[in-house]
Amino acid sequence: MRLEIRDGCFGYRGGSPILDKVCLQADSGDLIAVLGPNGAGKTTMLRCMLGFLKWTSGDSLLDGKSIRSIPARELWRCVSYVPQARNFASASTAEQAVLLGRNAHIGLFSQPKPSDIDYADSLLYKLSIGHLAQKSCAEMSGGELQMVLIARALAAEPKILVLDEPESNLDFRNQLIVLETMTELARQGMTVIFNTHYPDHALRRSNKALLLHKGGQALFGETHSIVTEAHIQDAFHVRTVIGEIETDERIYRSILPLELAGEASEIAPDTHRIATVSVILRNDAQAMQVNDILHEYSRYLVGRMGLPYRKAGVHIINVTLDAPQSDIIALTETLGRIPDCSVKATYA
Amino acid sequence: MKRSRAGALHPAWMIALLILPILLGLAALCIGRISYPLPEILKVLAAKCTGGAVDKQMNIVIWSIRMPRILLAMLVGAGLSVAGCAFQSLFSNPLATPDTLGVASGTSFGAALALLLGCNLLGVQGIAFAFGILAVTLTWLSAAGKGRGLSSVVLAGIMIGSLFSSLVSLVKFTADTETQLPAITYWLMGSLSGAGFASLKWGAPCIAAGILVLFLLRWQLNVLPLGEDEAKSLGSNIRLLRIVTVICATAVTASSVAMCGQVGWVGLLIPHICRMAFGNDHRAIIPASVSLGAAFLVVVDTLARSISAAEIPISVLTAIIGAPFFIILMRRSRGWRL
Numbered sequence: 001m002r003l004e005i006r007d008g009c010f011g012y013r014g015g016s017p018i019l020d021k022v023c024l025q026a027d028s029g030d031l032i033a034v035l036g037p038n039g040a041g042k043t044t045m046l047r048c049m050l051g052f053l054k055w056t057s058g059d060s061l062l063d064g065k066s067i068r069s070i071p072a073r074e075l076w077r078c079v080s081y082v083p084q085a086r087n088f089a090s091a092s093t094a095e096q097a098v099l100l101g102r103n104a105h106i107g108l109f110s111q112p113k114p115s116d117i118d119y120a121d122s123l124l125y126k127l128s129i130g131h132l133a134q135k136s137c138a139e140m141s142g143g144e145l146q147m148v149l150i151a152r153a154l155a156a157e158p159k160i161l162v163l164d165e166p167e168s169n170l171d172f173r174n175q176l177i178v179l180e181t182m183t184e185l186a187r188q189g190m191t192v193i194f195n196t197h198y199p200d201h202a203l204r205r206s207n208k209a210l211l212l213h214k215g216g217q218a219l220f221g222e223t224h225s226i227v228t229e230a231h232i233q234d235a236f237h238v239r240t241v242i243g244e245i246e247t248d249e250r251i252y253r254s255i256l257p258l259e260l261a262g263e264a265s266e267i268a269p270d271t272h273r274i275a276t277v278s279v280i281l282r283n284d285a286q287a288m289q290v291n292d293i294l295h296e297y298s299r300y301l302v303g304r305m306g307l308p309y310r311k312a313g314v315h316i317i318n319v320t321l322d323a324p325q326s327d328i329i330a331l332t333e334t335l336g337r338i339p340d341c342s343v344k345a346t347y348a
Numbered sequence: 349m350k351r352s353r354a355g356a357l358h359p360a361w362m363i364a365l366l367i368l369p370i371l372l373g374l375a376a377l378c379i380g381r382i383s384y385p386l387p388e389i390l391k392v393l394a395a396k397c398t399g400g401a402v403d404k405q406m407n408i409v410i411w412s413i414r415m416p417r418i419l420l421a422m423l424v425g426a427g428l429s430v431a432g433c434a435f436q437s438l439f440s441n442p443l444a445t446p447d448t449l450g451v452a453s454g455t456s457f458g459a460a461l462a463l464l465l466g467c468n469l470l471g472v473q474g475i476a477f478a479f480g481i482l483a484v485t486l487t488w489l490s491a492a493g494k495g496r497g498l499s500s501v502v503l504a505g506i507m508i509g510s511l512f513s514s515l516v517s518l519v520k521f522t523a524d525t526e527t528q529l530p531a532i533t534y535w536l537m538g539s540l541s542g543a544g545f546a547s548l549k550w551g552a553p554c555i556a557a558g559i560l561v562l563f564l565l566r567w568q569l570n571v572l573p574l575g576e577d578e579a580k581s582l583g584s585n586i587r588l589l590r591i592v593t594v595i596c597a598t599a600v601t602a603s604s605v606a607m608c609g610q611v612g613w614v615g616l617l618i619p620h621i622c623r624m625a626f627g628n629d630h631r632a633i634i635p636a637s638v639s640l641g642a643a644f645l646v647v648v649d650t651l652a653r654s655i656s657a658a659e660i661p662i663s664v665l666t667a668i669i670g671a672p673f674f675i676i677l678m679r680r681s682r683g684w685r686l
Contacts, residue, residue, distance in 0.1 A: 047577065050577075052580060052581075072585060076583035077583065079581075080581065081577070081578070083577060090573070090574075092355070092570070092628045093627070095354050096354055096355045100570060100574075103571055103584060104583030108568060110567065111566075112354070120354065121354075156583070
């Protein structure tokens with residue numbers, strides 16, 4: 001299922017435009033981050049995309065059909081929306097809240113069937129919040145409530161999940177729980193689109209990103225080409241540096257804000273560099289996946305070595321590339337999203 | 349209190365709630381200026397079907413006086429409670445009721461106006477309904493927007509309510525002091541003494557239909573309090589749902605007011621007792637409100653007609669119970685959510 005925004009423009013009547021020619025393509029398995037400074041219209045973008053607000057021009061299309069022309073019940077069985085948790089006010093229990101998510105499958109004058117209740121309960125356990133079933137939403141912590149809201153959205157059995165700032169106002173651990181859940185859903189083939197205040201989360205988790213600027217312009221593309229020092233400076237007016245943090249298994253890229261700044265200077269040209277990318281994997285299926293990914297970069301490959309090490313049950317792959325640096329980053333990021341895969345690049 | 353899975357009513361509770369108003373109704377049949385023992389009552393009731401011989405006076409007291417009155421009390425009690433539930437869900441506000449939203453005042457004005465114009469019961473209901481809708485729309489619009497918080501809805505309701513109350517005074521002022529004024533005044537205080545099968549025939553279908561639709565919508569009433577985007581994203585047609593809910597709840601209120609004046613506080617008292625007992629799921633609260641509302645008003649009406657030699661207006665009694673309850677709720681309502 002493909003969700004697409006074509007040249008979406010939006011502005012309130014009499015005001016200046018908030019969104020200008022936003023484009024976005026979301027396919028199955030995509031994890032897409034929507035970034036932008038406060039007031040750039042991130043939530044507005046989501047609301048327009050889902051048809052809560054009407055684009056002044058342009059359109060949102062679901063498999064080529066305008067989203068506003070799809071009957072509500074049909075649309076909301078494919079697409080689910082997780083609103084900001086801080087606007088949520090209800091004293092119902094988690095179980096009841098999640099059951100509400102089945103609503104698109106329940107007729108106007110009908111009641112939820114036992115199968116609906118079972119599905120809602122199974123979701124609570126799947127997301128490891130079974131113990132909250134009888135707890136009132138009014139008494140939950142932010143992290144608990146966020147997971148309940150995600151469970152409620154999943155209760156509709158959607159193919160596309162849209163979340164509005166799911167990890168805001170959460171602590172470290174709860175942020176990770178939410179991000180891990182989203183990553184896992186995308187891995188299972190769901191399309192996940194989320195608003196976030198954290199460029200780091202986009203960098204670490206998403207394969208595509210939409211960067212919104214105050215004043216309306218929007219950039220969309222692969223995360224490594226969108227979340228760059230120059231683009232972030234343009235959008236946030238903050239000088240940043242994207243650094244690397246190394247663990248035994250991987251190198252993580254992380255973004256660090258340095259100082260307030262104006263718009264970015266010249267974008268540095270993308271230089272060709274030579275690098276060796278080393279990969280250690282846990283199983284055969286993953287090795288096939290890695291081979292598929294490497295195939296897309298075959299024009300840059302200058303050397304390649306693959307070695308199954310049966311005794312320890314691991315695969316070792318080494319490739320040397322002569323490629324633009326952004327492509328090398330893209331490759332390591334893509335490989336890094338495979339679970340239990342150790343990846344590092346060493347530059348010449 | 350045992351709850352069945354996911355907030356719906358446990359079957360045992362369902363049966364208990366079904367039986368309670370029937371038992372209280374039978375008890376109310378026994379009590380009055382003349383008391384009858386229960387076996388006699390049952391004999392009279394059975395005679396209606398089988399056609400046996402019964403005491404003539406007793407037959408009249410039961411079938412022409414007490415029975416319609418008890419049925420009316422049940423209908424109005426159930427109706428106002430369900431309407432209260434529906435308004436609370438619609439405004440996602442625990443303090444929203446026909447009284448606090450100004451709907452009751454609006455319908456009272458409509459009904460008083462219709463009485464002044466000499467309309468029949470159907471006309472009274474129709475005009476009362478029109479002004480009820482007007483009142484709730486005005487309250488909705490005054491409290492709309494970002495500030496649709498707990499207090500702004502109630503404040504708007506109080507303003508709209510007092511507007512219509514003063515219009516009622518205007519109607520009284522222009523009414524004929526010999527005949528119309530006492531009639532309007534007594535009727536406004538609320539009394540079920542006018543009940544008869546003739547008036548029930550006009551008013552009951554409207555209340556029953558309103559209750560039935562809201563009962564069928566009980567699952568959707570869970571969706572209604574959510575934010576607009578949220579409710580939409582659950583696949584509900586939120587506009588249609590709101591309109592149907594407003595029409596049903598207002599129609600029930602209007603018919604009640606037209607038949608027995610302004611019986612206050614029921615729409616606040618009963619839904620909240622149900623919420624305390626059965627949680628927040630309207631699949632449980634709506635049926636419970638129907639049952640407990642009916643039971644409550646039968647009890648209060650029986651008290652109103654048997655406590656003293658002269659009948660006490662029913663709204664006086666409901667207010668004496670309701671006002672302190674409302675204050676307790678207000679004090680508790682910090683963090684009180686639907």
